[in-house]
Amino acid sequence: MIISFHYNIGNQGIFHNSIMFVKKALFAVPNSKSLPIGLVARFSSATGDIGVTVNDKTGVATVKLQRAPVNSLNTGFLKNIESTLDSLEKEKARGLILTSGLPKIFTAGLDILELYNCTTESLTTFWTQLQSTWLKLHATSFPSVALINGHAPGAGCQLAMSCEYRIMLGPKYTIGLNETKMGIIAPFWFVDTMIDTLGPRQAELALTSGKLFTSSEALKVGLIDEEVGSEEEGVAKAEAFLSQYATIPGTARKLTKLMIREKTISNLVKNKDKDLKNVIDLITSAQVQKGLGLYLQSLKKK
Numbered sequence: 001m002i003i004s005f006h007y008n009i010g011n012q013g014i015f016h017n018s019i020m021f022v023k024k025a026l027f028a029v030p031n032s033k034s035l036p037i038g039l040v041a042r043f044s045s046a047t048g049d050i051g052v053t054v055n056d057k058t059g060v061a062t063v064k065l066q067r068a069p070v071n072s073l074n075t076g077f078l079k080n081i082e083s084t085l086d087s088l089e090k091e092k093a094r095g096l097i098l099t100s101g102l103p104k105i106f107t108a109g110l111d112i113l114e115l116y117n118c119t120t121e122s123l124t125t126f127w128t129q130l131q132s133t134w135l136k137l138h139a140t141s142f143p144s145v146a147l148i149n150g151h152a153p154g155a156g157c158q159l160a161m162s163c164e165y166r167i168m169l170g171p172k173y174t175i176g177l178n179e180t181k182m183g184i185i186a187p188f189w190f191v192d193t194m195i196d197t198l199g200p201r202q203a204e205l206a207l208t209s210g211k212l213f214t215s216s217e218a219l220k221v222g223l224i225d226e227e228v229g230s231e232e233e234g235v236a237k238a239e240a241f242l243s244q245y246a247t248i249p250g251t252a253r254k255l256t257k258l259m260i261r262e263k264t265i266s267n268l269v270k271n272k273d274k275d276l277k278n279v280i281d282l283i284t285s286a287q288v289q290k291g292l293g294l295y296l297q298s299l300k301k302k
């Protein structure tokens, strides 16, 4: 077994090293870093770090999101995720395992600091990037698995639902679209995605109450496909899921996926401007700004 070392200087000048085994090759992704879990830096860089490893036997890429402290999704991080997906498409990856390199958090969803005290201009940049990153993830040509190894509220749940298979580490973490709890409304394409995943009845119950599901509750309603007791088990299950596609012709697989997702995708593509306007009207209102301020304070007080 050959072990190779990679030394990267993080955005904030923090020194990292990582150990990768011979079966895995470092994938050339712009702006990406490979950080071992134990060396996650406690800073929140503008673009975050994305660790990408590709198994050179199977062609499956493991993408680890790393933007301390909670992988919240800001414009730069979303852009970084989108570039990573672009690179994987270009390099013809055979599968994706999307997971977190941080302990306890898959992603805390949208960076609330992008919503609070924002300007119409900054919100437009942020929201347009979110739409674009989501469209890319939702329509990848390769099969995708979310290995949810921590909490996944709000847009964290949305990213997970856009993968084709969800495996969640139990039993401590929660997942769901909790927007109504914050006094905001999930955008229509979040709602569409949840309906596609849970069916209208369970989606309505979940969305109206802003429910955050434990892993076993999520399994019961079909929000996740498998619950596991350890990350190792999760990786093994993700690899097993993806391995079934090794013998399925890629184009037939991809076109079938896109046919099933077409309605939800084209609903956003056709209504991007309307969606943006809805968000600007909602988020810049005095009432929502006050609520977001209180929510941020409550998170900081914990």
Ligand SMILES: CCCC/C=C\CC(=O)SCCNC(=O)CCNC(=O)[C@H](O)C(C)(C)COP(=O)(O)OP(=O)(O)OC[C@H]1O[C@@H](n2cnc3c(N)ncnc32)[C@H](O)[C@@H]1OP(=O)(O)O
Binding pocket: 069, 070, 072, 104, 105, 107, 108, 109, 110, 111, 112, 113, 151, 153, 154, 155, 156, 178, 179, 184, 185, 186, 187, 279, 282, 283, 296, 299, 300, 301, 302
């Ligand atoms: C029309 C608009 C629609 C909007 C659509 C989408 C909705 C979203 O995605 S909104 C975001 C939804 N997410 C949440 O509500 C999660 C909020 N966070 C949490 O519940 C907890 O932080 C979490 C369970 C994720 C982690 O808990 P802890 O491990 O205990 O960490 P802390 O709570 O101490 O947090 C550490 C640090 O991070 C800040 N934080 C947390 N979440 C966010 C966030 N989403 N955006 C920005 N910042 C966040 C938190 O305030 C702490 O900050 P400091 O106190 O300064 O360290």
